[in-house]
Amino acid sequence: MAGRAAGVPAALARRPNRVFRPQDVADVYAHPRAELARLSGTGVIRRLATGYYAMTPLDRLGDAWRPELEAAALGVAIADYGPDVVALIGASAARHHGALPRAVAVATVAVPKQRPVMVMENGAISFAKRDVTRLDVERVQTELVSGWVTTVEQTLLDIAAPPGRFDLHLGDRAEVMAALGRRADLALVAELAAQQHRPAALRRIRASLDVNSA
Structure with a gap:
């Protein structure tokens, strides 16, 4: 789908806050911690700290992006x-x-x-x-x-x-x-x-x- 990275549900990509915790996506994933760890490994999201992740901007996929x-x-x-x-x-x-x-x-x-x-x-x-x-x-x-x-x-x-x-x-x-x-x-x-x-x-x-x- 245009406007979001492959493998990321639209409900997650549309979040106004692009920082989220496992409990924030419990309605999207049956096993949110495991799924977020997998997405972090692909670079689609970035782990910020224990229990916090950020959505990688589309134009920064594949590089070493990290947020300010x-x-x-x-x-x-x-x-x-x-x-x-x-x-x-x-x-x-x-x-x-x-x-x-x-x-x-x-x-x-x-x-x-x-x-x-x-x-x-x-x-x-x-x-x-x-x-x-x-x-x-x-x-x-x-x-x-x-x-x-x-x-x-x-x-x-x-x-x-x-x-x-x-x-x-x-x-x-x-x-x-x-x-x-x-x-x-x-x-x-x-x-x-x-x-x-x-x-x-x-x-x-x-x-x-x-x-x-x-």
Whole structure:
């Protein structure tokens, strides 16, 4: 059938989230774990971590494709919690906004409850317990799924959190804040800081931007 790889049922190929778990395809396969392992061996799907797989894009069949870490992280979070309560945040959001051009080894995603870091084949996912409904977010389309990412303003506020929270070195953190600050609506940043009770982060942003504009 056009638009999907041979051997993959249409019900699987049509999934809006191209990251899935064995239990997600129990209505498609009688023995989902065994079938997903077989498809992974053919390259039609890619194993991301224990119990998580991603559909290989049609134009990447036969090569060594693997998804971007941030796309995989968002897909995993949506598979576990649904699309409305998760979002890329921190350094992962900064990469989406082009403020952190270098790849990082950990993708950070907000989820409804705290859970351990998940080790992937090309990095790790750090899960932060946050109420996404209280964050300023916008829709993003990745190569695997459509979901939420924090806006430039929310990302700037998050990056201004205490050092170490988002696995950024001090130099990278200053660079990211400067890049986001050039694009951010600083009035909205101040409004978000007031709503989220983060005056220290706002002071850090203002001090950083004053230094970078000097």
